[in-house]
Amino acid sequence: MTKQASHSGSIKAKILIVDDEPRSIQSLETLLAAYNYTVVSALGGVSACKKLQNQNFDLVLLDLNMPDKNGHEVMEFMARNNIDTATIVVSGESAFSTVSRALRLGAWDYLKKPYDPEELIATAENALRQKRLKDAHRLMQQRLKRSEELHRYLVNHSPDIVFMLDQDGRFTFLNSKVESQLGYTKADLIGQHYLAIVDGKDKDKADYYFHVDPPPPGTKDNNNAIFNHDAIRNFEIYLSLAGGNGSRCYEITIFPIQRKVNGLKRDEQHPGRHHKSGIFIGLYGTARDVTEKKEAERYITYQAYHDLLTRLPNRELFKERLKLSIAQAKRNKTRLAVMFLDLDRFKVVNDTLGHAMGDRLLQEVSDRLGHCLRDGDTLSRFGGDEFTLLLPSISTREDARQVSRKIIQTIKEPFTLGEHEVFVGISIGISIFPETGLTVEELIQNSDAAMYHVKTGGKNGYQFFVNSMKNRSSNRLKKERDLRSALENNEFNVYYQPQVNTKTGDIIGVEALVRWHHPERGIIYPAEFLSLAEETGLIIDISEWVLVTACREVREWIKNGHEYIRLAVNLSPKQFEHPRFVRQLIRQLKLTDFPARNLEIEISENIIMNDLEHIIRKLNALNEYGISIAIDDFGTGYSSLSYIHKLPLHTLKVDQSFVKDLQNQVGKPCIVNAIIAMAQGLRLNIIAEGVETAEQLDYLKKIGCHEIQGFYFAKAEPASKTLTMINRQPRVFAI
Structure with missing residues (x-):
């Protein structure tokens, strides 16, 4: 193996030779070139300082005794200008004070002329290796600092509340969002248990998701300790606003925090505390305000089963409740009534006063009908000026008759719509389970047919369905x-x-x-x-x-x-x-x-x-x-x-x-x-x-x-x- 090959790892290292003797410079250049180093030379201290200012070097081989600017002065120049380059002094000067001063000024090592070539090469390799390690460490520290700054920025500017809990479920960190969203200062909550800000109705739910972990043997029982989750958990709970000013819904995401310990085994008796990957020390979590989202979802769901104008259940919800009531009536061997209600003279009002007034009339009619209901009854808007009413439990037909009379009497009173006083009537058809209908559709159709008979007989009254009536009213057929x-x-x-x-x-x-x-x-x-x-x-x-x-x-x-x-x-x-x-x-x-x-x-x-x-x-x-x-x-x-x-x-x-x-x-x-x-x-x-x-x-x-x-x-x-x-x-x- 050649010298060059054995030092191939240093091919890119750039070395500055500083000496006032051209022969010394030439000797070092020849030696270093044989080991594939990139070599730059400076004849004297002044030339060295200029080159150090304009170029980057991995290593300086520096003579001390130079007439224009000695080696100590060159090293002082490097210190003043923050030139972080490893320096090896190669000099014939061997006085203790001279060597000591060079080392104090930052020299990595000192070689006395005449030097042993192999010793010089070994010393240079060691210096360069230490320089590379030092540079790598500094770069890692810079990256870590930037990463910490970025994380701090993201946490502080996050739209969510960011928090950390210790093993006992107490806050150890909170970002500033907790103050702007919930009204607490960070000082209010640091050291407090997370249940301190959970709304009362959700404390059991929060306790379930954070989970109570039984303490290891020999430790004090703490019922509020949190469990070491093996996986990320996501759930929704209501958090209380500061000062008792209500609560808001938050989506909570929690992550386990573990301290890695090599060779640590899982405690089979208490797996929640110790894991193969480390020791559980707490939780990191985020809390996102989803109050508006939840309200929107609830409202949209509400729209699916309610009439937008009157806020009454729509026909779909009415049919669902009727279906349930039929099942209960079958089990309990009881009766129920379905009433089909249609306003009289509504079209006249709507056409004369306009749709806005017609809508107001429907709203006021709905309000009056609501006051005629018994507990458990369901009133729905079936469409247009038609309503349906479910009486889920009646003893006799007389119960439905009394409700019908009350409705007719209530609707008979005048309605005030702006400057107009309006009079309308109401026609009611009634079907009874099980006598005149066994299914949802039969009961609704039969009450509709009975209502039509009221319409054709003079309006503003009620009629029980009888089998002689047609399933469809002639008005509907027309x-x-x-x-x-x-x-x-x-x-x-x-x-x-x-x-x-x-x-x-x-x-x-x-x-x-x-x-x-x-x-x-x-x-x-x-x-x-x-x-x-x-x-x-x-x-x-x-x-x-x-x-x-x-x-x-x-x-x-x-x-x-x-x-x-x-x-x-x-x-x-x-x-x-x-x-x-x-x-x-x-x-x-x-x-x-x-x-x-x-x-x-x-x-x-x-x-x-x-x-x-x-x-x-x-x-x-x-x-x-x-x-x-x-x-x-x-x-x-x-x-x-x-x-x-x-x-x-x-x-x-x-x-x-x-x-x-x-x-x-x-x-x-x-x-x-x-x-x-x-x-x-x-x-x-x-x-x-x-x-x-x-x-x-x-x-x-x-x-x-x-x-x-x-x-x-x-x-x-x-x-x-x-x-x-x-x-x-x-x-x-x-x-």
Whole structure:
């Protein structure tokens, strides 16, 4: 093995030779070059200082006796200028004071001339090795310091509360978020047990998740000691605010902290304390405030089972409770009653005073009906001006009769709606389990039929169902016949409601809405006939007619210069679930010559939740064809936020129930904010429906809503009037 090969690890080392004798320099250069060192020489101390200032060296071989600047002065220069280079003195000077001074100035070693070449090489190798270790240690310390600074920054700027607990469950560290979020100072809590800030109702839950660990034998029993979790745990608990000012919901994540001890074995009797990887010394955790998220989830769940206008249970919740009551009645061999209630003269009020007053009337009716209930009864809004009432336990028909009389008497009193005094009546049909119905559907249908008999007999009364009554009222059959003939007689019309850009005030889209021009009753709004159309299957024909008609009419607008206009069309669940739906929709676009990029289809959340995988395939096919997709009335169906990122969505439509009285209703602003923030995060377009006031508009603009739709700008109008509005652009509306 050659010398060069044996020292290949030092090939890149750069050495400065400093001497005033050229022959000494040449001798050292020859020796070091043979060992593959990179060598730079300096003739005298002054030249050495210049080179040390301008270049980096791993090692300096320094003579002491030099006329211009001696070796001691060179070392002092290096110290003043923080030049951290290993130095070996190679000099003929051997006086103790001279050598001692050199070592005090930082020399790593001292070699006397004439030197032994092998000793010099060995000394240089040792010096370089120590230099490399020193540099590596310094670099590691710098990295550790930067890492600590970064961790400290992340902890102090985290949106979450960050904490550490010792084995006894007491706080040893908290970041500043505990003060801004809960109101405690860090000094208040350091040394305190974590249960000190857990809300009373969640103390047992917290104790379970942190877990009580029995102490090892021979130690004092401590019932508050925390358990050494083998894995990360995540759970939600309520934490108390300082000063007893309530509590907020937090998502807690905890991690075990262990001190590594080589060779430590698990204590089989108390595995929670000792592990193969080390000794458990406490927990590190984070607490994230999820109060608003929990409120939003609760509210969305509430929407799935309640009517937004009256806050009463909807038909789905009513049916669930009726099903449960039937099961209980069978077990207990008891009876129950289902009452179907329909307001008399509601349409007159609604048509005369407007929908806003009609909504207020429904709310006041709901409030009065609620005061007629017994404990355990369920009142629901079934749709429109129809209500259902469940009496889960009755002794005789007389119990239902008394409740009916009380309701009729209560509703008979006048209602004050603004400046108007309004009188309405109520018709009630009653079915009894088990005499006149054994199932949910039978009881509801039979009470509906009994109610219709009251309507045909003069209204404002009650009637028990008898078997001679038909399952379907003739009124309902007549509605169905009228609905079927409406398509044949071209009684439907498409109206368009503008969608307005909140920044520019321009109409950038329209939503197609159907109106039924009944030959006897005049204009009938969708709320009065769409549910019947769904039940009879006519909704598919009606929806297809609306789509084709809207495409033909809006296509003319596009051809005449409004190429930007977007057409939004609602799709019914039955229409969307058709196996050839995508193919038929694309075919209709081709037949009407309507550009796919101008079409936006609106679907409800409930459609999506039926069969998510199947729905995704259909929506992807539409999206690839260029059609935009919107979720209509977002938040009012069975919402699951997890599905949104899986779908090729373009738009979320904020339901008008969230927009209505936005500035006054507690809880609603937080839902609107959450929906809009989520949509912005997912880069979705946002449309707010039902905007009726300037205050609502200002609030929505402030939180970043892109588009607006509602009576504040324009109600739905036929095609000709809508086109007139569009032609008056730009700035049809003052935003």
